[in-house]
Amino acid sequence: MARTALVTGGTRGIGAAIAKKLKAEGYNVAATYGGNDEAAKAFTAETGIATFKWSVGDYEACKEGIAKVEAEVGPVDVLVNNAGITRDAPFHRMTPEQWHEVIDTNLTGVFNMSHNVWGGMRERKFGRIVTISSINGQKGQFAQANYAASKAGDIGFTKALAQEGARAGITVNVICPGYINTEMMSTIPEKVMNEVILPQIPVGRLGEADEIARCVAFLASDDAAFITGSTISANGGQYMA
Structure with a gap:
C-alpha cells in the first residue's frame, strides 16, 4: 500500500519539485499552500496532486487541514516542512511584526505541522519528518535576524525530536539548501549573480530544486532508516558545517 x-508550501519552487518527486517515487502526495490560489490550481492541473489551503502558522488550521488530508488522501507517513x-x-529597522511573521511561519509552523502528525506516526511505528531549513540558519545573513533565527531553530527542533522518535520508527532530519535556482532567484540582477553570489559557491552554479527533492526522497525512503537527527547541507x- 502506498504511503502518504x-x-x-508544496505548489511552487522547491516544494513543488519535492511533491512531484515523491509522487514519481510512488507516494500518495498532498501539498499545502498559503495564498496563491492560481498557482495551486495550475499545479494540481499539471500534476494531479491534491492541494489544500491553510496557514501553517495557525495550529487549529493545521489540525483541521491534516484531518482533511488524512480523510481524503491517507494517514500522513511523510511530512515535509517546506x-x-x-x-x-x-x-535596527526590523519591526516586531516582521519578526513574528517569520518565526510563526518558519519555526512555529514546523511545530504545528509536526505535532499534528506525531501521534499517528507513533501509533503506526513509522514516520518521516523532513524540514527544509537554509544555509542562512547555519551561518547567519545580514538583514535576516528573523529568518536566520527561525531556520536555526528548525535545526535544533530536528535534533531534539529525532531523539524522541527514534524508538518509535520515526526519523527526523533537516536539509539546508544554499542558493537554489527558483523564481525568487530570477529577480537578482545578473551583475550581482555573477560577481557576488556565484563566486561564493565552489561548484560555480546555483543548485536546482530537483536536487533538493532527491535529498528529501532519500530521507523519506526505507534506505534512510538509520539516518535521524541529521543536517544535510x-x-x-558554499558553507561546510
Missing part, C-alpha cells in the same frame, strides 16, 4: 506524503517566508530588514560547498 504531505508537503507544505513552507517558509522572508521579511528582510536590518535589525546542499549548498555546493
